Amino acid sequence: MLWPAAEPWPVCREEHYDPDGTNPAAPSVPMVPIVQVRRVDAPSLPFPEGTDLLQVLWCPYGHGEFCYPLPQVHWRDSGAVGDVLPTPVPAAELPEDWYPARCTVHPEQVTEYPSRDLPDEVHGALKGRFDELFAETGLRYSYHLAEAPGIKLGGYPGWTQEPVWPGCEGCGSRMEHLLTVSSWEFDGESWRTWLPEEDRADENESGGRRWKEDAHNPAGLCLGDAGGVYVFECRTCPDRPIGHWFDCS
Structure with missing residues (x-):
């Protein structure tokens, strides 16, 4: 991670x-890198x-009532x-499936819709079209056409449970979704x-799977019961404070 030598690593x-x-963990734990993305990507x-670089880190131990990783942006x-x-x-004692394996991302911009x-x-008004789509193609709106699954920037959170959008403590407005970190892609x-x-992948060459072995979970994460961490920010306040939420199955 491009962290300046003049700044101490966050703890x-x-x-x-x-x-x-x-079990309580050590009182001072170095944050672990989660995502680093350049503006051009x-x-x-x-x-x-x-700015032209976004860096997200978190503490890979449980915090609060719902035992979630604590992010920084x-x-x-x-x-x-x-x-x-x-x-x-x-550190060797960290829960290894709560921080990602080192990997290179290849961002791809997509269009998605809320589910x-x-x-x-709106759902009621469109239900007939959703049913028609499924009858003709076998595709379900929520699974196949709405929010993109996996780790992503922007768009709609890839909720596992019902939506919980945090509000900004400074101005009171609803925060914007910045990042979803999911257990699976x-x-x-x-x-x-x-x-x-x-x-x-060819299912005949991959034991019945339709994807390559490392495509499902390249980051090696398992957050709770295959859940996700959602990071939000307020783009109204000059210091862009963040909020976060965690859910799982």
Whole structure:
């Protein structure tokens, strides 16, 4: 991660526990990198003026009532980083499925539509068309045409449960979705429309799977019962405060 050597690596000093919520963890834990994205690779994301790099880290221990990882968001000018601080090696005792394996992302811009966030009256008005779509194609709106599954920037959160949009404590407005970090990139239905062509496999050569072995969970995450962490930000307040939510099956 392009972290300036002149800045100390962020540390979580909040009270936190093992993911099962029972055993207290060490009081000062280095944050682990989750996502680093350049502005050129996410042109539709509104970066703050003067920045071209988004960095998201979190503490990979459980926090609060729902035992969630605690995220931080940093925006910076990559040209001003200078010397780079080596990224700390995660401690051996960390819950390894709560921080991602090191990998390179290949962002792809897609168009998506709300499913759980679709107002009831709109869903009711469109139900006939959804039923017609399923009868003609076998595709379900919620699985195949609405929110893109997996790890993503912007768009709609990939909720596992009912939506919980945080409000900004500063101005009171509803925050905008910045990032979803999911345990899986797709499931047994959504792969039909959301799985990239290059990740598909011949089921006769892959034990019945229709995708390559590492395509389902390339980051190696399992957040709760295959859940997700959602990071939000207020784009009205100048300091762009963040909020977050966690849910699972």
